[in-house]
Amino acid sequence: MMHQVTVPGGQLAVEVHAGDTAPVLAIHGVSSNARLWNWLRAEDxxxxxxxxxxxxxxxxxxxxxxxxLARHASDLVAVLDHLELDRATVCGMSMGGFVAVELANSYPDRVAGLVLIxxxxPMPNPGLSPEMIRAAFAAQASRADQYFADGAAYRDYFLSGPTLLDGDDPLLLDYLEHDLADHRVRLDAEVMLADASETLLTPPDWTKIIQPTRLVYAEWSVGADSAPAxxxxxxxxYAKQLSWLQHSELIPGADHAATIMTRRGAAVVADNLRAIL
Known part of the structure; x- marks a missing residue:
């Protein structure tokens, strides 16, 4: 079911999928969308x-x-209020993980537990500057200025770099088509760049987490044999400094995207969610 939730500046689109568990508030990454959770829903x-x-x-x-990140956390509290949810287990992927930590720190009573993907x-970022981040995300930002004839054309573009994703996966096509409207990618590049800069340069203080937490992480970053996050x-x-980190799990042979955008990665995430719900 689709909901529209009023927040400062407009309305957020929110997909709600019923199940047999307490609700999981699922937060996507910096240039992603709500259909990132297609694989999780297919797996469990x-x-x-x-x-x-x-x-x-x-x-x-x-x-x-x-x-x-604070604005996103406030937006997500509005989502919980709209759905009349006192609290939820929060699952965040990539930047969504940092939003999840911000939400847990700022609104601890609303977060039952965390699963971070x-x-x-903190990620290693020696010497990183806002200008370097803007350059690193230039290709992602430029998607909003390009014309794509259809979802398949966008998929070909999306998979043009190193990837471990399956181009024939219908869940991937659905995810990408959710980005598109009138042959354009619906992405505000300035929002994405602002979020990326804060995530990498001034992330929230993870040592303040007081909720049960589980971490799933990839062997590589982008493609096989790339340096991991x-x-x-x-x-x-980190585990020595955070007693609330109950479990961490490496997914061997997976890169950043494959931690959730494959059935194998989603199965690991589902197991960790089931363990904390």
């Missing part, structure tokens, strides 16, 4: 999922700047 349709398009993306593209904990050694260091 019993998990009840509340999946918003964050401001500046897809069905919420008209809700733009100013954007920040390749995000939420997290290593087992770094996660072990």
């Amino acid at each position: 349709p019993g998990i009840a999922v509340v999946a918003p398009d964050l401001r500046g993306r897809a069905g919420s593209v008209s809700v733009g700047m100013p954007s920040s 390749d995000g939420g904990f 997290y290593t087992p050694e770094k996660i072990a260091e």
